[in-house]
Amino acid sequence: MKKFCFFGVLLLLIGFGCQQQQDLSPEDQSRSLNLSPDSSLTLKQTVFGLGGLFAQTFSGDDLAEYKVNIKTFSPGDAASFSWSNSFRQETAESVAAREAYAAAKHPIGDSAVEPEPVYEIIEHSGEYSAVALASSQKIFPPSLWPDGGQVFDDNSLLWLSCEQYQGLVENKETQLSLGLFDEKLAAVVGWTDAVQNFLNKLQQNAEEASRGEDIYKLTAENEWQDFSLKINGEEKTVRAIKASNWFGSYIILANENNPLILKLTLNPFALGSLDLSSPVSSFLGYEVTEIEIR
Numbered sequence: 001m002k003k004f005c006f007f008g009v010l011l012l013l014i015g016f017g018c019q020q021q022q023d024l025s026p027e028d029q030s031r032s033l034n035l036s037p038d039s040s041l042t043l044k045q046t047v048f049g050l051g052g053l054f055a056q057t058f059s060g061d062d063l064a065e066y067k068v069n070i071k072t073f074s075p076g077d078a079a080s081f082s083w084s085n086s087f088r089q090e091t092a093e094s095v096a097a098r099e100a101y102a103a104a105k106h107p108i109g110d111s112a113v114e115p116e117p118v119y120e121i122i123e124h125s126g127e128y129s130a131v132a133l134a135s136s137q138k139i140f141p142p143s144l145w146p147d148g149g150q151v152f153d154d155n156s157l158l159w160l161s162c163e164q165y166q167g168l169v170e171n172k173e174t175q176l177s178l179g180l181f182d183e184k185l186a187a188v189v190g191w192t193d194a195v196q197n198f199l200n201k202l203q204q205n206a207e208e209a210s211r212g213e214d215i216y217k218l219t220a221e222n223e224w225q226d227f228s229l230k231i232n233g234e235e236k237t238v239r240a241i242k243a244s245n246w247f248g249s250y251i252i253l254a255n256e257n258n259p260l261i262l263k264l265t266l267n268p269f270a271l272g273s274l275d276l277s278s279p280v281s282s283f284l285g286y287e288v289t290e291i292e293i294r
Contacts, residue, residue: 026226026239030254033231033238033291034075041068041158042290043142045087046265063087066142066286068158071127075257076134076162083145084125094118126150128157136161137216138179141264142286146189155179158261160252165259168220168241168252176218178247181206206246215246227251227262230290238262248285263287 024032045063064087071080097115106112129151130136136156160168160176167174179185181203191199209215220243227240239254240262248266252259265285 024236026237027224027254029231029236030238030240033253033255033260033293034257035070035073035079036294037071037073038294039070039073040292041070041260041288042066043068043286044289045143046263046285046287064143073258074133078129078131078133079157079159080127080129082125082127083142084123085142086121086123088119089122090117091120128152130155130157130159132156133159133161135163137164137175138177138182139261139264140179140185141266144180144189144195155182155185160259160261162256162259164218165252165256168218168243169256172220172222174218175216176245176247176250177216209246213246218243218245218250224254225251227253229262229288232292233290251287260288 043066045065047063064085066083066085068081068083071082073079094115094117098117101112101114104112124145124147126145126147127149128145131151132154133156136154138155139159140152140155140157142158160174164174164176180199186196186199206215220241225240225242226237228235228237230236231238241252241254243250243252246267248264250261250265251263253262263285264287
């Protein structure tokens with residue numbers, strides 16, 4: 001009987017411990033998200049901050065999903081990871097065929113049928129290292145990542161630097177650039193003519209806006225935010241910081257050892273275009289939908 005009672009109490013304690021782990025507060029949940037080798041992130045492209053069916057319907061194509069696999073992570077110092085993404089895109093031939101049909105005359109009795117769109121799967125991948133997690137003031141949106149291996153010595157990619165995070169927590173402000181006007185970055189990426197033309201227009205808009213405000217000044221909201229995502233396959237809520245500057249708004253994980261940018265939504269007025277057939281559609285942001293901790 002005594003043995004039965006002992007094991008019964010033990011099982012209750014174990015069950016209580018599991019329940020406690022499942023019911024971590026958003027603050028504690030955030031603190032627990034410390035990356036290690038073989039941890040992974042899933043990022044999904046968004047349209048004006050929205051994902052899911054709305055975003056897919058609005059954009060016309062499947063939105064890119066990125067898998068980021070952590071190789072090394074040293075808080076406040078450096079990170080390295082491999083990444084891959086794939087998305088469905090209508091072929092150039094299909095677009096041309098549908099445009100030709102739309103441009104042609106179709107009188108009564110015309111038997112021509114509008115061509116069905118034809119899609120192909122586009123895949124990209126790379127291996128990146130960021131060695132400026134201590135003091136970088138730049139990030140780099142995944143939608144512009146070039147294939148191959150790259151080492152970024154002044155760009156923290158998906159994270160705020162330690163210096164930026166402390167500035168937000170202590171003073172509610174810091175400086176943040178998307179790095180899109182960085183000549184060194186442009187040389188690495190090799191923008192297409194269409195993207196470069198778009199960036200030139202964006203830079204003009206930024207120069208005009210900078211006459212009246214500090215466009216890189218990132219200001220945090222007064223209150224902590226809640227953000228939902230999957231952690232090791234289960235829906236969880238974490239504590240986050242919401243901040244914004246002229247370029248857009250950002251939700252940052254409240255973890256000084258892992259200040260991951262959970263969501264990036266660019267300002268459509270800064271972009272200066274709502275035409276999703278233009279390169280602007282690649283700049284509309286992303287959100288982290290899942291984290292696997294190893």
